[in-house]
Amino acid sequence: MNDCCITPQPGDNGVHIAIIGSGGAAMAAALKVVERGARVTLIERGTIGGTCVNVGCVPSKILIRTAQIAKLRRESPFDGGITATSPTIDRSTLLAQQQARVAELRQAKYEGILANRPEIDVLRGEARFGDATSLVVRLTDGGERIVAFDRCLIATGASAAVVPIPGLKDTPYWTSTEALASETLPAHLAVIGSSVVAVELAQAFARLGSQVTILARSRLFFREDPAIGAAITEAFRAEGITVLEQTQASHIAHVGGTFVLTTAHGEIRADKLLVATGRIPNTRTLNLEAAGVAVDARGAILVDDRLRTNVPNIFAAGDCTNQPQFVYVAAAAGTRAAINMTGGEAALDLTAMPTVVFTDPQVATVGLSEAEAHLMGIETDSRTLTLDNVPRALANFDTRGFIKLVAEAGSSRLLGVQAVAPEAGELIQTAALAIRHRMTVQELADQLFPYLTMVEGLKLAAQTFSKDVKQLSCCAG
Missing domain, CATH: 3.50.50.60 (FAD/NAD(P)-binding domain)
Structure with a gap:
């Protein structure tokens, strides 16, 4: 030694x-x-x-972007004027890239x-x-x-983390690491999990051509505002992804190259199984x-x-x-x-920590949800703006999702923002800065936002506290 x-x-x-x-x-x-x-x-x-860099953010976002391109080549809101095609997916070449x-x-x-x-x-x-x-x-x-x-x-x-489901440890299941490194696309992928990694990879594999079934013990994003999980579930089902809520596997077997998941609602069979239940x-x-x-x-x-x-x-x-x-x-x-x-003094303040989930539409949050504020004894005043009120979304012909602002009742100070929207991750940092600087919703509404950007939705959502935005001109100040 x-x-x-x-x-x-x-x-x-x-x-x-x-x-x-x-x-x-x-x-x-x-x-x-x-x-x-x-x-x-x-x-x-x-x-x-x-x-x-190795097995998380970087390869997963590359895979997600790849899947988004495949989906757009297959279908888009503009297929009436742009001929759609069915792309051939060469997974091994994409993996090498x-x-x-x-x-x-x-x-x-x-x-x-x-x-x-x-x-x-x-x-x-x-x-x-x-x-x-x-x-x-x-x-x-x-x-x-x-x-x-x-x-x-x-x-x-x-x-x-691997959930202790009887039979699971004896099977060749995937975690996110194996899923991201796979050279092939399964015909049918079962996913156990309901949060970030599970939903991101489920949608990516579905868009690359796999049939995907998600087993959620409760519902998607069960720790978040219920509207988030509902919106993503609706978007997934519209893409053909099967989302089974309130569903758990009581036993898992691997027989003849097929995964067999036993649930209270019957058996689920799949070529591959992704377990994404946290870390x-x-x-x-x-x-x-x-x-x-x-x-x-x-x-x-x-x-x-x-x-x-x-x-x-x-x-x-x-x-x-x-x-x-x-x-x-x-x-x-x-x-x-x-x-x-090294002798200094520095604190990490997480009160305005933004988060992004790279599904499509994306999920982005910062600050407190209504439920979290109420647990802290804070009375709230909240507004939810659907994306059919956001000019950028209308121009994109994609109005899936919403932007929700949570304010403190009385002071109108912005406490939190939850957004489900295409490119929601690009707007959430503006919300984080507004919360960090203790802005009121009126102060947010009074800011200049470029027209036909998704972040303009924050201004419109703030304006709903005092106005009916449906009655405003397209770029009303």
Whole structure:
């Protein structure tokens, strides 16, 4: 066993920070730490870059865009004047294109940067805590190494959760990782799950030619405003996707190359099965007990808004914590953790955190829903604008969805926005800034918005608090 201890080298400020992981949180932290004069040992057991660039955001959005193009070639609102065609899908070629872009971004944004930063030592292996000031790293090439640290950031991400359905573990089911890397398209894909990953991939595979059945234990987006799930369910069913609400599989078998899902409503047979029921923190192999780091029932590391754990010199950021699992939250957390580990003071404020689901129409939210506000004892005044009132949607001949504004009763301060609309993700940051700056709906309504943009829908929705927008001219101020 190699028990060499890594310690700070001459020329740095004497602070040595160990970072476990190499994804969005880890990289943001590492770069900020060295900017502030400390040295870093970054430890990675797998592929550099973490989930987002390798098996998450980047490949999934490429797949979703591919599927959208296939759908538009097959059908659009303008087929009366533009001849529609039925595209031939070459999945293996599309996969090669997808993975080439993944490799390009991994090299540009992770591997290449690390190679050019001598202040960051990259150690390939799996880390576990020896105590609150040291890690034991089982090296990929063999042997072990002790890494002593002044501070440590845990940024190990999360992995797909697998529900304990009888028979499932004995089948060749997919998680999102296998689905995104598949060289073939199944004739029939069954999807267990009802949230972001499940619905995004379900629609993508349907648009590429698979028959898709979604099994939702409750309903789609059951944690969100009910109108969101209802709108996406309607859009999916219009595309031929089968959405089975209040449906669970009690047993799963794989017989003769076919998945057989037993439910209370009968059997469902499919060529492939995607299990997308959330993600669990990658903390079980870290030996957190040796350092005394506290976790919740899911194994998520408990942190405060400074990214501090209950152990003073150990911080955590990203999907391995009890914070929302979004890469931009992870990166922001990593940067703030780095500042706090090097003598600064920075908090992560999530009160106006926007979210986007890349279905078509997209789902975008920020701030409080009506239900969340009421749980906090806040009285609300809300308005919902359907997209047949938005000129951009009318010009696109696509009026699926709505924009809902939640305001505080009395003050009219904007508290939250929920939108289901094509390109809803492009409007939600404007809503986030309005909430961040504590704008009222009238102040939002008084802003200048470019005509024939989807974001103009925010202005129109704000105007509904005091006007009937159906009675306004097309670009009324």
